[in-house]
Amino acid sequence: MGSLFSCFQSKIPQSLTTQEINILSLKTKLHPKDIQEWYLRFVHCYPYGFLTRQQFIKYYQQLLDEHSIKIKGLIKELFDVFDLNKDDKLDFSEFLLLNILTNDGSIDDKLNLIFLLYYNKKGKTMSRDELKEFLRNIFDLFDIPSSKIHINQVINKIFEKNSLNKHDRIEWDQFVKEILNDDTLFQELISLDFNQDYSQHYSFIQTYQTF
Template sequence: MGKQSSKLKPETLQDLKTQTKFSDTELLDWYKGFLFECPSGELSVEEFRKMYRSLFPNGNAEKFAEHVFRAFDENRDGTLDFREFMCALSVSSRGTVETKAKLAFKIYDLDKDGFITQNEMVEILKAMNKMTTESKKGLSAEEKTREIFLRMDKNQDGNLSMSEFIKGVQTDASIMHLLTSASSTD
């Protein structure tokens, strides 16, 4: 693709202002940093893994980074462009509980079939455990999954729909804690 223009186009800036919760100045600053780190204008999965490794130097962030990358890669082209990156960053850093829950659902729904299975949740929770700690304190990924499904799977079909997931996160703060903590000691 070659090097991207170092200036953010006005229409792109306007689109990002409507799609994110960042100001013009913040978007322009992020754009400069993004191009510095990714001169091609695209962030590869390996570069994304590297970023996560630096954020979690005492753990193994590889697998979790891949799952997050997959959720952020809206057009599924194997790279994140600036728009995808900023939309994901906006939700994760400034989003509402509902938008964060929707993003978490995308991360947990590994096969993109619109449901989270117990196996998918165990996979993500294990990846989170590896990323944040090598010790196995608190509940195991399987135990957390059983607890979450008991609370969230209202129709008891063994799958969590997006609406079950969002409702569960919105109505039970302990679920959000289970979903986001790698070593819960509830």
């Protein structure tokens, strides 16, 4: 009886203030009315007004289906990036910014976030194969159509430029630096193979608004 009653003790989050709505409207370019609609759906699904780490992982796993198991580690890191105040929760504003960026953000914005994922991991090194797997998985996570051929070519060029053989490893920050300092490499990384069907990449955009 007591445990059943406790289910109705959940804290009801306060409504957004006009100032909070206006700030989010500036950051996301959404109309204030749209932000209020987002908020109502959010608190309906998360009555406490935030997502825990486990809820966030479950949310993304539902969106990504069978592919989610492979990239569970990346989903955890994504949580850390958007947990701006480091309270181990995602509040509405953090959750909204994440959804707008991953679905409506430019490819440049998404890539900058990808590079940020390992920004604080100084000394993090990767082999060619690890880089290939990481980039392919993270591109899928952010719904960025990509070409395996072009990803491989960019990795090979950077390894050759740094006089690294196929058995060597490269520091992540050095790899990122090479791409950010060479617009040709940057563009090649996001170039598409026109013989490939990319239609499946856009299914995520159709489902994210359901929470």
